[in-house]
Amino acid sequence: MAYKELARNKAFDGHVVKYEHASTELSCNMKFNVFLPKESQHGAVPAIYFLSGLTCTEDNFIQKSGALAEAAKHGVALIAPDTSPRGAGIEGEDDSWDFGTGAGFYLDATDPKWAKHYRMYSYITRELPALVNKELPIDGTKVSIMGHSMGGHGALTIYLKNATNYKTVSAFSPIANPVNCPWGQKAFSNYLGVDDKEAWKEYDTVELLKKLDNVKVHALVDVGTSDNFLERELKIDTLKETVAAQGQQWTIRYQDGYDHSYFFISTFIADHIQHHAQYLKQ
Numbered sequence: 595m596a597y598k599e600l601a602r603n604k605a606f607d608g609h610v611v612k613y614e615h616a617s618t619e620l621s622c623n624m625k626f627n628v629f630l631p632k633e634s635q636h637g638a639v640p641a642i643y644f645l646s647g648l649t650c651t652e653d654n655f656i657q658k659s660g661a662l663a664e665a666a667k668h669g670v671a672l673i674a675p676d677t678s679p680r681g682a683g684i685e686g687e688d689d690s691w692d693f694g695t696g697a698g699f700y701l702d703a704t705d706p707k708w709a710k711h712y713r714m715y716s717y718i719t720r721e722l723p724a725l726v727n728k729e730l731p732i733d734g735t736k737v738s739i740m741g742h743s744m745g746g747h748g749a750l751t752i753y754l755k756n757a758t759n760y761k762t763v764s765a766f767s768p769i770a771n772p773v774n775c776p777w778g779q780k781a782f783s784n785y786l787g788v789d790d791k792e793a794w795k796e797y798d799t800v801e802l803l804k805k806l807d808n809v810k811v812h813a814l815v816d817v818g819t820s821d822n823f824l825e826r827e828l829k830i831d832t833l834k835e836t837v838a839a840q841g842q843q844w845t846i847r848y849q850d851g852y853d854h855s856y857f858f859i860s861t862f863i864a865d866h867i868q869h870h871a872q873y874l875k876q
């Protein structure tokens with residue numbers, strides 16, 4: 595299967611289209627959703643990738659974030675991939691909600707048990723862009739990336755490692771320092787092995803920021819002060835300190851009383867789309 599259309603719904607004068615394709619990176623079939631604004635009927639448009647969090651599929655963001663209206667306003671496409679390979683059949687992959695299926699952590703696993711299928715980093719940075727740039731009216735020279743929670747971690751790390759490929763980055767409630775939190779330690783010790791801590795740092799926003807020389811990044815990060823995961827898992831204070839120490843000028847906002855849910859995302863999604871549109875139009 596090269597790729598096939600599974601569903602198409604008109605929205606805000608454009609369309610939300612769901613596709614399925616056989617992924618060579620992940621060795622399984624994968625689904626993703628795309629919002630194509632009406633401008634895409636006349637030529638290639640800029641696009642924002644949105645990486646979702648733990649337990650999500652390709653549907654959560656496109657159905658719950660309220661992003662379509664603002665994307666339509668700016669003539670920008672949205673690309674919403676799944677969060678892990680599906681049905682790989684690896685022992686233990688469905689045992690917990692924060693690891694395995696629905697929790698690919700946007701890395702390329704090196705542990706032999708996971709290495710064949712759990713390659714979300716290569717899928718998001720190479721395979722999926724190659725497919726959408728070839729098959730859809732997407733301008734591959736004008737793309738950016740954002741995400742939520744595990745997907746916020748994915749967006750920030752992918753951006754920091756490939757800054758020339760993306761115009762900008764933003765995140766909601768990102769897992770900012772996974773080497774120092776339970777979710778990250780569980781994922782990295784299994785996918786990357788317990789011993790190779792240097793490999794872990796390659797997928798850690800705070801650690802990547804420390805290595806960033808002379809590159810100024812203008813990222814937007816929002817997190818809710820009533821987010822249940824704020825202290826234990828997200829480590830936004832550490833991110834903020836590192837950003838300051840590195841002389842970066844990120845906008846990091848603590849939003850009073852908001853939690854980790856899509857109600858929070860939908861409240862601030864317009865700000866994020868506007869942030870991206872400003873860079874995508876340059």
Ligand SMILES: N[C@@H](CCC(=O)N[C@@H](CS)C(=O)NCC(=O)O)C(=O)O
Nearest residue numbers: 647648649650654691743744855856
């Ligand atoms: N274990 C809880 C928490 C998982 C959770 O909060 N997931 C976030 C990302 S880390 C999410 O986006 N959930 C899906 C949704 O709210 O639609 C659950 O299964 O809902």
